[in-house]
Amino acid sequence: MSNATSSSLAFSSLDALPTQLAILDEDGVIVYTNRAWREFGNENGYQGDSNSVGTNYLGVCDLSATDGATTASEGIRAVIDGDRGEFSFEYPCETPDEQLWFTMRATRFTDDGETYVQIAHLDITDRKRAELDAEERAERLRNLARMLSHDLRNPLSVAVGYVESLLEEAVDADGLEQVAGALDRMEHIITDALVLARHDAVEELSTVDLETRAATAWEHVDTGSADLVVADSFEFRADPSLLGHVFENLFRNSVEHGARDDLTVRVGVLDGEQGFYVEDDGVGITAEACDEVFETGYTTGEEGTGLGLSIVAQAVHTQDWDVAVTESARGGARFEITGVERPA
Numbered sequence: 001m002s003n004a005t006s007s008s009l010a011f012s013s014l015d016a017l018p019t020q021l022a023i024l025d026e027d028g029v030i031v032y033t034n035r036a037w038r039e040f041g042n043e044n045g046y047q048g049d050s051n052s053v054g055t056n057y058l059g060v061c062d063l064s065a066t067d068g069a070t071t072a073s074e075g076i077r078a079v080i081d082g083d084r085g086e087f088s089f090e091y092p093c094e095t096p097d098e099q100l101w102f103t104m105r106a107t108r109f110t111d112d113g114e115t116y117v118q119i120a121h122l123d124i125t126d127r128k129r130a131e132l133d134a135e136e137r138a139e140r141l142r143n144l145a146r147m148l149s150h151d152l153r154n155p156l157s158v159a160v161g162y163v164e165s166l167l168e169e170a171v172d173a174d175g176l177e178q179v180a181g182a183l184d185r186m187e188h189i190i191t192d193a194l195v196l197a198r199h200d201a202v203e204e205l206s207t208v209d210l211e212t213r214a215a216t217a218w219e220h221v222d223t224g225s226a227d228l229v230v231a232d233s234f235e236f237r238a239d240p241s242l243l244g245h246v247f248e249n250l251f252r253n254s255v256e257h258g259a260r261d262d263l264t265v266r267v268g269v270l271d272g273e274q275g276f277y278v279e280d281d282g283v284g285i286t287a288e289a290c291d292e293v294f295e296t297g298y299t300t301g302e303e304g305t306g307l308g309l310s311i312v313a314q315a316v317h318t319q320d321w322d323v324a325v326t327e328s329a330r331g332g333a334r335f336e337i338t339g340v341e342r343p344a
Contacts, residue, residue, distance in 0.1 A: 020121040025114070026080055028058030037121075044095045057119065072104055079106045079117055090124065101128035156190070159183055202239045202319055207343045209235050210276055214267045217247030223265075226255050231268035234276075237341040242315040249308040250278040250335055258282025258332065266328075270336060275321070279334035284327055293325055 014021060015035040023032040030052045041050030061073035075087035088105040103122045108115065160183050167177070211233035218228045228251075247267075254265045258280050265280045285293060294313040312335070316323040321339040328334035 018123075022052065022057065022119045024057050024076070024080075024117045024119060026116075028056050028076065028080070028117075030055050030057050031116070040121075072106075076106045076117060076119070079108045080115065082108065090128070100125045156183060156186055160187075203241065204239055205237055206240060207235050208238045208240060208243060209233060210267065210269065213238075213240070213243055214247055214278075217244050218251060220244070221248050221251045221255070223251060223255050225261055226258070226263040226265060229264060229266045231266055234269050234273050235343055236276075237343055239319060242319055245315045246312050246337065247278070249312045253308050253312075254278070254280040254282060254333065270338065273342065275336060275338035275340050277334055277336045279328035279330075280332040281328065281330035282332040284331050285325055285333045294323070 011032075014032075017034060018036055019034075020037040020040050021034045022030050022037055025031050033051050033053060037052065038050045041052070058073050058076060061069040061076070064070075071089055072091070075084075075089065078084045079087050086105065086107045088103055090101060090103050093100045093102055101124050103124050105120045105122070107118045107120075109118060110116070163179055163183060211230045214228065214230055251265060255263065260282050263280055263282055265278065267276065267278050269276055293309050295310060313323060316337055319340075321337055324336050324338075326334050326336065
């Protein structure tokens with residue numbers, strides 16, 4: 001391949017890139033731009049020749065009043081002077097039609113003893129919009145958590161206190177018991193909603209014992225006459241707080257929906273020790289409902305919040321585990337959690 005052919009092929013490949021690309025000399029003057037660079041200028045009302053060859057790119061940055069342009073100018077000069085091998089930063093770009101975001105990357109190279117800098121502008125608009133949407137959702141959740149934990153929970157506590165006081169005085173006890181039940185349900189909803197809003201990341205990973213954690217969680221749940229049986233145990237890595245939410249909500253689900261006074265809940269290790277199960281001998285879950293039970297708001301009981309099993313799913317997936325529901329050997333519900341990590 002001749003030098004001329006090789007040079008033509010190189011420029012053609014640069015023109016094929018979707019990234020806007022320019023090459024500057026040591027003075028910051030543009031000596032080459034690719035097709036994407038020129039098309040972007042034409043599409044967004046660039047004043048002058050859209051190929052920009054001969055324009056002092058650093059001079060344009062210096063004349064701009066934005067902080068981003070100043071940052072770009074300083075970074076590119078550092079690359080030209082050899083103080084750093086490359087430089088990159090993200091910046092917004094306002095076009096006549098929409099707000100875009102780019103990453104600018106400056107890379108130093110030499111050709112025939114001359115120093116050049118390649119400037120590439122990569123469109124990251126889709127990624128940036130996704131990040132901003134995620135931040136907005138996170139802020140809404142933080143605001144929800146603050147509202148639930150302060151604005152709503154404080155007056156709820158006051159109301160509960162007054163109801164308990166009146167119950168002790170036997171004032172319209174039947175009616176007050178209904179109010180107390182409603183307030184108690186509100187407290188459960190607030191507690192569950194706070195778990196969903198706050199526990200979306202692993203905070204502490206440690207080695208835990210299945211039997212110990214299951215027994216501890218059992219003590220935190222009003223299980224009535226139900227019994228807990230831990231068939232066997234093993235150690236694995238988990239966030240203790242998230243694991244506690246898994247057990248507590250699975251136990252509560254069995255007790256509330258098992259429909260038996262002598263209910264037995266069993267916890268054990270799955271074959272291959274790749275996870276564990278929680279099952280009961282209650283009425284079970286229909287095949288039609290298996291795909292819906294983890295959805296937020298799904299419940300088959302009038303007293304349920306519809307958040308318990310969605311909390312289980314969130315706590316499981318946050319730790320990169322999986323959860324599936326099936327039928328136990330005794331006809332009840334069986335939840336299998338897989339993908340847990342064994343300690344080294």
